[in-house]
Amino acid sequence: MEREESLSTAPGARGEPVEIGVGMIGHGFIGRAHSIALRKLEWAATVPSLRPRLVAICGRDGAATESAARRFGYERASTDWRDLIADPAIGLVSNGGPNGLHAEPTIAAARAGKHVLCEKPLGRDADEAYEIWTAVARAGAVHMAGFNFRFFPAVALAQRLIADGALGEIRHFRARYLQSWLVDPAAPVTWRLDGAAAGSGALGDLGSHVVDLARHLVGEPAAVTARTATFVGERPGGHVDVDDAFAATVAFEQGAIGTLEGSRVAPGRKNQLAFEVNGTRGSLAFDQERMNELQVHLPEAPEAGEHGSAAPAGMAAAGFRRVLVSEQHHPFLAQSWPAGHTIGWEDSFVFEFEHLLRAIGDGTQVGPLGADFEDGYRCAEVCDAIARAARTGTEQQISYRDLDDHT
Amino acid sequence: MEREESLSTAPGARGEPVEIGVGMIGHGFIGRAHSIALRKLEWAATVPSLRPRLVAICGRDGAATESAARRFGYERASTDWRDLIADPAIGLVSNGGPNGLHAEPTIAAARAGKHVLCEKPLGRDADEAYEIWTAVARAGAVHMAGFNFRFFPAVALAQRLIADGALGEIRHFRARYLQSWLVDPAAPVTWRLDGAAAGSGALGDLGSHVVDLARHLVGEPAAVTARTATFVGERPGGHVDVDDAFAATVAFEQGAIGTLEGSRVAPGRKNQLAFEVNGTRGSLAFDQERMNELQVHLPEAPEAGEHGSAAPAGMAAAGFRRVLVSEQHHPFLAQSWPAGHTIGWEDSFVFEFEHLLRAIGDGTQVGPLGADFEDGYRCAEVCDAIARAARTGTEQQISYRDLDDHT
Amino acid sequence: MEREESLSTAPGARGEPVEIGVGMIGHGFIGRAHSIALRKLEWAATVPSLRPRLVAICGRDGAATESAARRFGYERASTDWRDLIADPAIGLVSNGGPNGLHAEPTIAAARAGKHVLCEKPLGRDADEAYEIWTAVARAGAVHMAGFNFRFFPAVALAQRLIADGALGEIRHFRARYLQSWLVDPAAPVTWRLDGAAAGSGALGDLGSHVVDLARHLVGEPAAVTARTATFVGERPGGHVDVDDAFAATVAFEQGAIGTLEGSRVAPGRKNQLAFEVNGTRGSLAFDQERMNELQVHLPEAPEAGEHGSAAPAGMAAAGFRRVLVSEQHHPFLAQSWPAGHTIGWEDSFVFEFEHLLRAIGDGTQVGPLGADFEDGYRCAEVCDAIARAARTGTEQQISYRDLDDHT
Amino acid sequence: MEREESLSTAPGARGEPVEIGVGMIGHGFIGRAHSIALRKLEWAATVPSLRPRLVAICGRDGAATESAARRFGYERASTDWRDLIADPAIGLVSNGGPNGLHAEPTIAAARAGKHVLCEKPLGRDADEAYEIWTAVARAGAVHMAGFNFRFFPAVALAQRLIADGALGEIRHFRARYLQSWLVDPAAPVTWRLDGAAAGSGALGDLGSHVVDLARHLVGEPAAVTARTATFVGERPGGHVDVDDAFAATVAFEQGAIGTLEGSRVAPGRKNQLAFEVNGTRGSLAFDQERMNELQVHLPEAPEAGEHGSAAPAGMAAAGFRRVLVSEQHHPFLAQSWPAGHTIGWEDSFVFEFEHLLRAIGDGTQVGPLGADFEDGYRCAEVCDAIARAARTGTEQQISYRDLDDHT
Numbered sequence A, B, C, D: 001m002e003r004e005e006s007l008s009t010a011p012g013a014r015g016e017p018v019e020i021g022v023g024m025i026g027h028g029f030i031g032r033a034h035s036i037a038l039r040k041l042e043w044a045a046t047v048p049s050l051r052p053r054l055v056a057i058c059g060r061d062g063a064a065t066e067s068a069a070r071r072f073g074y075e076r077a078s079t080d081w082r083d084l085i086a087d088p089a090i091g092l093v094s095n096g097g098p099n100g101l102h103a104e105p106t107i108a109a110a111r112a113g114k115h116v117l118c119e120k121p122l123g124r125d126a127d128e129a130y131e132i133w134t135a136v137a138r139a140g141a142v143h144m145a146g147f148n149f150r151f152f153p154a155v156a157l158a159q160r161l162i163a164d165g166a167l168g169e170i171r172h173f174r175a176r177y178l179q180s181w182l183v184d185p186a187a188p189v190t191w192r193l194d195g196a197a198a199g200s201g202a203l204g205d206l207g208s209h210v211v212d213l214a215r216h217l218v219g220e221p222a223a224v225t226a227r228t229a230t231f232v233g234e235r236p237g238g239h240v241d242v243d244d245a246f247a248a249t250v251a252f253e254q255g256a257i258g259t260l261e262g263s264r265v266a267p268g269r270k271n272q273l274a275f276e277v278n279g280t281r282g283s284l285a286f287d288q289e290r291m292n293e294l295q296v297h298l299p300e301a302p303e304a305g306e307h308g309s310a311a312p313a314g315m316a317a318a319g320f321r322r323v324l325v326s327e328q329h330h331p332f333l334a335q336s337w338p339a340g341h342t343i344g345w346e347d348s349f350v351f352e353f354e355h356l357l358r359a360i361g362d363g364t365q366v367g368p369l370g371a372d373f374e375d376g377y378r379c380a381e382v383c384d385a386i387a388r389a390a391r392t393g394t395e396q397q398i399s400y401r402d403l404d405d406h407t
Helices: A029-043 A062-072 A081-086 A103-111 A126-138 A153-163 A202-217 A347-362 A373-392 B029-041 B062-072 B081-086 B103-111 B126-138 B153-163 B202-217 B347-362 B373-392 C029-041 C062-072 C081-086 C103-111 C126-139 C153-163 C202-217 C347-362 C373-392 D029-043 D062-072 D081-086 D103-111 D126-139 D153-163 D202-217 D347-362 D373-392
Strands: A007-009 A018-025 A050-058 A076-078 A092-095 A115-118 A143-145 A170-178 A221-229 A245-252 A257-263 A272-279 A283-287 A293-297 A320-324 B007-009 B018-025 B050-058 B076-078 B092-095 B115-118 B143-145 B170-178 B221-229 B245-252 B257-263 B272-279 B283-287 B293-297 B320-324 C007-009 C018-025 C050-058 C076-078 C092-095 C115-118 C143-145 C170-178 C221-229 C245-252 C257-263 C272-279 C283-287 C293-297 C320-324 D007-009 D018-025 D050-058 D076-078 D092-095 D115-118 D143-145 D170-178 D221-229 D245-252 D257-263 D272-279 D283-287 D293-297 D320-324
Touching (some): A018 A081, A029 A050, A029 A347, A029 B029, A029 B062, A050 A081, A050 A347, A062 A076, A076 A081, A081 A103, A103 A115, A103 A126, A115 A347, A126 A373, A143 A347, A153 A202, A153 A272, A153 A283, A170 A202, A170 A245, A170 D257, A202 A221, A202 A245, A202 A257, A202 A272, A202 A373, A221 D245, A245 D170, A245 D221, A245 D245, A245 D257, A257 D170, A257 D221, A257 D245, B018 B029, B018 B081, B018 B347, B029 B050, B050 B081, B050 B347, B062 B076, B081 B103, B103 B115, B103 B126, B115 B347, B126 B143, B126 B373, B143 B347, B143 B373, B153 B293, B170 B202, B170 C245, B170 C257, B202 B221, B202 B245, B202 B257, B202 B373, B221 C221, B221 C257, B245 B373, B245 C170, B245 C221, B245 C257, B257 C221, B257 C245, B257 C257, C018 C081, C029 C050, C029 C347, C029 D029, C062 C076, C076 C081, C092 C103, C103 C126, C115 C347, C126 C143, C143 C347, C153 C272, C153 C283, C153 C293, C170 C202, C202 C221, C202 C245, C202 C257, C202 C272, C245 C373, D018 D029, D018 D347, D029 D062, D029 D347, D050 D062, D050 D081, D062 D076, D092 D103, D092 D347, D103 D115, D103 D126, D126 D143, D143 D347, D143 D373, D153 D202, D153 D283, D153 D293, D170 D245, D202 D245, D202 D257, D202 D272, D202 D373, D221 D373
Parallel strands (some): A050 A076, A092 A115, A115 A143, A170 A257, B018 B092, B050 B076, B092 B115, C018 C092, C050 C076, C115 C143, C170 C257, D018 D050, D115 D143, D170 D257
Antiparallel strands (some): A007 A018, A170 A272, A272 A283, A293 A320, B245 B257, B272 B283, B293 B320, B320 D320, C221 C245, C272 C283, C283 C293, C293 C320, D221 D245, D272 D283, D283 D293
8 A cells, every 4th residue: 555545635635635534553641642632632722634534542441441542532442453564544653652562563653555653652762763764764654753842842942942043053062851740659550660571761761852952952962971760669569670860961063061861759850851052152951840831041232322321231130931831832732822821731632633744744854943763763773872881881882773784 | 493492312322422503603712622622522521411513603704604613523604693692403502702792692591592612801891790690590401611721630730739629728829820922012913902992901901810720729709909090092903991900919808918910021931820828837830831731739747757767757858849740630631642641722721611611511600610601790899899999999898799699 | 515526527538428327226127137237337338428436325124235236346335315315426326116115216317317227017007106206307317117128139120120111001909018927816915916015016017018018119009998817816914905917908199000918917928018019011020039030021122033933032032031130230239249149138228327317418418219218108007098998988089288288 | 295285365354255276387379268258257246255366377488478378367488397396385186288298298297286277188198198198187286178068058968957867768879070171282281180289180180179068968988989080191390190080879878879070171160069969858959169059959748628629739849949048947057147248158167267266165076077087087088999990990989987996
């Protein structure tokens, strides 16, 4: 089947957007967020030229999957992801399954002529991520890795300010992603605490977001030093063989240095992905818990000292600006609510899917705004290097393989 | 037609939720927010027992209304609200039109056997609001006034803490609702700046929210003093005959005193509805621009001084807590995202409709959690008193009419 | 004796600063703050041309006053303020006594040829303040009212920005001064709760600061409406006959409107003097609990859209700036610590005395930067108007008497 | 001479505090802060039993030193620190000179029977710090390293909460000290940018504070990985051979992991020493730019669910508390201003000197609250390990020498 065959025009449409059938793997946390995003696209004023049709959703528990299908409006439910791959009505497979189930369905989908969105981390390690990337790229699919923080308006504004040179050359990047759900030693094991299923712990789960933002905002990491820790090795239900937390230093190819951190045992930090960037001209800072805000420090132009003040007004009033990123000229918000009417975490997925569908419709890939599988792979190289650095106690230089690298 | 006739069971359902047909008046700002909320209810895990069916949406511009109908999934569009009233498939009319179009359609809908949601302010003045309330109540409808801030989780938590006595007796309430969209003198007139259409300016638009929260959190205002101002009397397109801003003092029946303010000319304040409550035991504060947070000051229990510290740990660490209201035990969030994954302004309408539909399904009214039309009327009495106080320079005692009041 | 006689040159000085003998009335809270400020001036790099010599301190308790004299370096202690008035070595009397002891010693000092600093509020009401002002002014003294918040660098920066037009025309001023020391009903009565000694409660104590800042930043209040409340009428030690809290609306002569509040019963608010100013071009906000910061919103110049962004960088990054007012180009800080090394509450008194001593040395009065007794009197007129408005329930127009007013 | 000889009783004193003569090396930034602190002790209500007498101050520029002596009240000025060592009236030498002038005068002073306070970092490297420590300790002096952040009330409260177990076992410590004074490439070289004089750059200057707090709050670092960077190698006046910034990971002996950072090139960060500690029960965070505040997250006791709420009030209102550390039961503030009247950076030195003088008076050392020279040495071991780790790219285990270690 040709990939394009799944892009059918809507019944009776003339100039109407064409449809793409979506198959969703997983209906838990991420599957739900993805499904909601797809539905919200229906009424988005900025709807892309390609309209999603919710064909099938897949999960292990039949009844729960049926219920999810009904709720989110999928035409059918399945307990076997292979059903989705085999369905010619599906043109886009979104893989929100556990990390260990990223590779096989994603590659199979691409080889079956479908476009693919795969949650982060792309693979459980760089080798697996490389395999996914190269297989999918060779199959000719549009591919996207689920780094949804790129689609926060405040993060996109940060990226734009940096790209526009407003901060000058970047010298520091420091980021941390702190959660608290493992503070309680009685919290039971899940697949996220199982190395075989997850690959790593806080590193792959939280650290991959941090690393992706580092790459997105500053550029390629060149080297890292690091340490990891598992504070609670035994939990109800079994042994924990992944990290609870990691801490790393990073040097970027372009010269900046900084720190990267992640933890699942930080009391009071519910979902604090926070970063700060310092450049030669300015700085900015972000905290996901206040996701509609960006702190920005820019050089204030000295104004003509016409008022007899000791200092020009601009300079005298220099400081970090609390930018409420909620205006129509801000990224993704051209058709959103009036200024000051803020959005929520789930909206990042709306913007993510909107971007993906536009790319598919336009026949392009999702970069550089979106993360493609090469980004997913490169992120995994950095995470692997952090794990190696922690294990060996020595700095790890990071080298990235090309699509055709035979090493 | 009996009101109950419009509640049909879904096709083939056994124990399935029954449906209620919705007719939406307006497809602009509020009509869009309402429509989205209704659609989001489809997939809400906490869906009420009564499911909305989007029957018709109504607006003045035929093409735009058609487009909105298509986008949000209404079965049909109309340019005459009387069509909606006449439609037996519609059991709930939501009135998001300009203030001057609240009374007639809302009363007509109720008299036609429909339940009604009307945007705030209920009427252009207390007399009109009283008329709407009493007519609708006598018609037997479930009625709700669109004070959506009650459905912010942080506001609902504030209300719960106060109701539970955590703050003791309330002594102060101070609130302000500041926007900046009229800072620019070149901003043109709209119906919101026309006294005949809007009733008042910042007072009815922003002040009604402030007054509703005052009543919801503290109780009935007993008296006010006030002043208003119109800073820009002529704008492109015509004369401005409503207030740009108001400031008032308030005394509550239960003894608390405070201030109420609203302005459309506050640079940098995009949508700052902020309030603070001080009681005999504690305080709390909220700012809509950080809608997922509530600041709470509670008395810290002195702990046994077992550590030899000069002061018990609790007392030494007393301070306003920044509560990130995003956990499943917080109001409305039982089925929401994990802690720290915040929601947006539009979600308040989801919770509002969920509450309304549950009330209709259960055959109850929406209070005291939701605002009914009596709340809408009482709020208007306070706003009128503020206007009178500003006009006369004298304190206005506020008296509220009962449903059967013949004065 | 001529006032100038008390300004002696230091022994053996050529070009050295001349000295002025200081007599301090009170050694409690304010007397201590004043004494410390005078001592800190010794080593200030920006020492005024007139050096304070600590001659005598006066208090009711002989032993405690002796101890204070020794600690702060006064040459002698006294239990009778008349001693200070009679002492030719004293050229400046600072009156930090209770409100009821402001008039007599202050007037006597001025008539004895001394310059005077009197704590706020100047008198217990406007009549008393007027009497103090006119008597002192006619005696030819330099006079200063102790509104020390004018000497916070962040407040002075606010004043400078407004005066320079950075905010345009001012439309709103809202301020509140909240404390919590009377939350506990077991807190005993002090002179501050006795109407005869204090004049009023939160109004004169906290409100006078709020009113002085309103006048300093925006201009003369023209009219007020108000209410007051006494929540705890009986306390250990006696009856409370002053207000615990007040709330007022204000209209300024130049057209702005706003609110003024004060309370001693706000849990968690230790010393929150907070204000916000909105003008036609910008806004600013201050909170004494973060006294080294000023929040400033200024219009961001649109930059040439050379980067292909949807919005110019300046606009996209508009927001309230957190200005850390700690740099050498900020008011009063030319010789202070490096940027980011913040100062404390007590330092405001250093800047206040420095300003006063410079005025005395230069033979000028302390305005408009400092508050003179006319400011103290005018502030009292506003406070009286607030009290009258609360008592009568009617708006009070405020008229100010001139120095030679015979009404 | 016996060290005790310099502790003379004040003339004519019976039960009066005895005096200790102080010799100050340096009159710039730190010398000025120290001198002010000594003067402020005169009037501190909590004055230690030993009163400082300002005997001599020493600097390279004769006129400037004379001026400083006069301003701060030293009996004499000198341009040779050996004068101070030789002066029997001096019992305490405070060394605020450049890092390269720490060892010789400090050791000489101790050997001459004086007690010593030496600014941080103690030496330019661990060897020098070890030499200073051991020489001074063997000489029998009371010794203190100038880590003044320990004497911030908020930091002391943090330390007390941790020591009392309020946070449980500590798992994470992350800290950074960011300044901006080298952002401008035209900023000229000073001794702080000269490796021979300073030892290192941001690492020794800013990092030593961060490391000292890590040790003070959490315990001994066991290993580090790190990197450093010099972004501007040539500045007006010469070559820069020290680091502009560093970033490190740290593992503590007790099991916690974290990050340490410092930079002089972070735009908008004036003096941001910020840290966060996460334990098994709670978290806390501090930022020097808001030095009167501590953010504290403690477990909230579930209260009896008597109110029918979905969640107990305590839990529902859990969050980081903004503790305004300004009350009399907070560390060092027993005799300070009323709650909410905040202090400044310079006050930390008052508390530091008060503590030192009390230790000298009591014949004890300054630990564990204050940092002694062993702390100064151990801090230097960590800084050296960070420098080595950055140079070699390999994790550095840290071992600490004892007083009698002959390695």
